[in-house]
Amino acid sequence: MATPQEFYSLVFPSAQQESAQTRPDLRDVFHDLFLEPIFAAAFGAFLPRDKPSLYVVNRADEDAPYRAEVLKTLQALFGSPLVDLDVVRYRQDALRDLQQTPVLQALQAFQRTLRTMRDHLRRAETASNAIEGQRWFVDAALAYGQALDALHQTLTAADLQSQAMLALRQHIAGLLASGAHTACMAEAQALVEALAQVRYAIRIDGTTVTVLQDPAEPDYTTIIADTFARFRQGEVKDYRVSFDPASGLNHVEGQILDRVALLHPEVFGRLARFRTAQNDYADARILRLDRELPWFLCWIDFTQRFVRAGLPLCFPTLSAEPGHIDARDAYDMALARQCVEAQQPVVCNDFALLGEERMLVVTGPNHGGKTTLARTVGQLHHIASLGLPVAARSASLLLCDRLFTHFERVEDINNQRGKLQDDLVRMHRILEAATSHSLVLMNEIFSSTTLDDALWLARRIMAQLSAIGAACVFVTFLDELSTFDAHTVSMVGTVDAQDPTIRTFKVVRKPADGKSYALALAHKFGVTRDQLLQRIAS
Structure with missing residues (x-):
């Protein structure tokens, strides 16, 4: 096995590859492909929390700064599709290792321990007594060390294959072995043990509290308990008050602690020096690892709901060259989440653009799954470009340089343009930016104009996209476009063979049949011409 490279990050192999990554404007893509609901469902634990009800105690959300920092990282990752195939494979390989149960559990435990560390650090910063804060800081450092030890033990025993996890294991080993x-x-x-040996006495006289050296008196608690043990009759209520360290010291306890420190200057001096000398005890890349782990761990947790429902997931094979798009049993992840929660079936579809094929034209009855198929194609390509598993049984996809969507929009009165002009302006921007390595998804555009004009405009746009060589999916009511050229593939939404009013939501590869099934729908709901005349006459 090759020697692993130096560990930089769980999501980028090197600083150079991270700095080369760009974040395009994907607002239209996120809206059209329902990517925002997917992000919220997968990473919702880090979204800002609602304020509590008026009748609920408003406790301080102490972990909010950490969640905000992680959320910023997750948003940047989810909104930045990769164009470097090596980085995609780097993430895929890391996620394969993370799916090993011992590794997954170890990383989850690592995050819990670092959460404890952050809690100790917050208490160290906010403690009203300096010595109390120094003691919390020691606990934070020990929690960090325990997290590294436990993770290293698991990673050492695991059969790791990815560059990321091998480098992480080596990095942690180096940290643990460092002087x-x-x-x-x-x-x-040593400080914990030394502080545990500190003994002192307190004399309380009215409102005066005096702290004294330990007089080495016997433990009267044990003596009294032994004396009265003969009178004990079964279990009795324990009236002792438990001390909760999380509550912090009050001003009296803080002053007592200050005076105890004066009686034991050596050990408390060491404590103060430790706080100053070890302020940067935590490795910066380990802290970054803690912020990046939710990218993988939350996605694993999110996709498990689909696995439990019997739906397929896979690591896609990606190619930077067109002509290698082929997915089997693919589904819309946003829609599938709703169906799984409602215990409804999820319909999967296949699609492919192989060899010289460049354009899928999807036709068929309304509400038959055409738009869902277009969203599925877009979702698979975007999520695959993030290095994550996708919603399909198997998938070979294009690692496109840009993903464009042009879905129907409600007319916007603020842009001073009509709906047709707005469609053309948006389409013009896409044609200017698209390349032979781009993916363009179009859904029911030019529905605001006449049939002849829509056909003429659509053919002009398809001709330009064909000349560019971009891969395209075109959902349309214009069946004539399904035979545009030799690079065009026709797919049709199907209906039940016995009842054409029932949609199967299966979209299959076949020539367009020109059937809209409008008459069947009208007859089912009693609104054909004859049915209406009969109802009027009666």
């Missing part, structure tokens, strides 16, 4: 880390953990543990 700085070893000294930090040894001193932290």
Whole structure:
């Protein structure tokens, strides 16, 4: 096995590849492909939380800054499709390793321990007493060390194959073996043990509290308990008050602690020096790992609902060259989530553009699954470009340089343009930016003009896209476009063979049949001409 490279990040192999990554404007894409609901469902744990009800105690959300930082990372990753095939494979390989149960559980435990570390650090920063804050800081450092130890043990025993996880394992091993880390953990543990040996006495006289050296008196609690043990009759209520460290010290306890420190200057001096010397005990790449892990862990958790429902998932094969698009049993992830929650069946479809094929023209009855297929194609390509598993049994997809969508929009009175002009302006922008490595999805455009004009405009646009060589999916009511040229493939939404008013939501590869099934629908709902005349006469 090759020697792993130096660990940089779980989502980028190197700083150079991260800096080369761009974030295009995908507002239209996210809207048209329902990517925002997918993001919210997968990473909703990091979205801002609603304010509590008027009748609920408004507790401080202490972890909000961390969640906001992670959310910023997740949004940047989800909104930045990759164009470097090596980075895509880097993420896919890392996720394959993470799906090993021991590795997954170890990383989840790692995050829980670092959450404890962050909690200790917050208490160290907000403690009203300096010595109390120093003690919380020691606990934070020990939690960090425990997290590294536990993760390293699991990764050492795991059969890792990915460059990312192998490099991470090597990086953690290096940290644990470093003199700085070893000294930090040894001193932290020694401080805990030394502080546990501190003894002192308190004399309370009215409102005066005096802190004294330990007089080495016996433990009267044990003596009294032994004396009265003979009178004990079964279990009795325990009236002792438990001390909750999370509540912090009050001003009296803080002053007592200050005076105890004066009686034991050596150990408390070490405590203060540790706080100053070890302020940067945590490795920056490990802290970054903690922020990046939700990218994979949340996606695994999100997609498990589809696995439990019997739906397929796969790691797609990607190619930067057109002519390699082929997906089997693919489905719309946003729609599937709703169906799974409602316990309704999810319909899967196949699609392909192979060899010299460049354009899918999808026709068929309204509400028959045509738009859903277009969204599915777009979702698969976007999610695949992020290095994540996609909603299909198998998939070979295009790692496109840009993904464009042109779906029907409600007329916007603010842009001072009519609907047709707005369609043309948006389409013009796409044609200017598209290349032979782009994917263009069009859904029911030019529906606001006449049939002849719509056909003429659509053919002009298809001719330009064909000349560019971009891969396209065109959902349309114009069956004539399904035979546009030799690079065009026709797909048709199907209906039930016995009842044409029932949509199967299966979209199959076949020539357009020109059937809209409008008469069948009108007859089913009693609104044909004869039915209306009969009802009027009666």
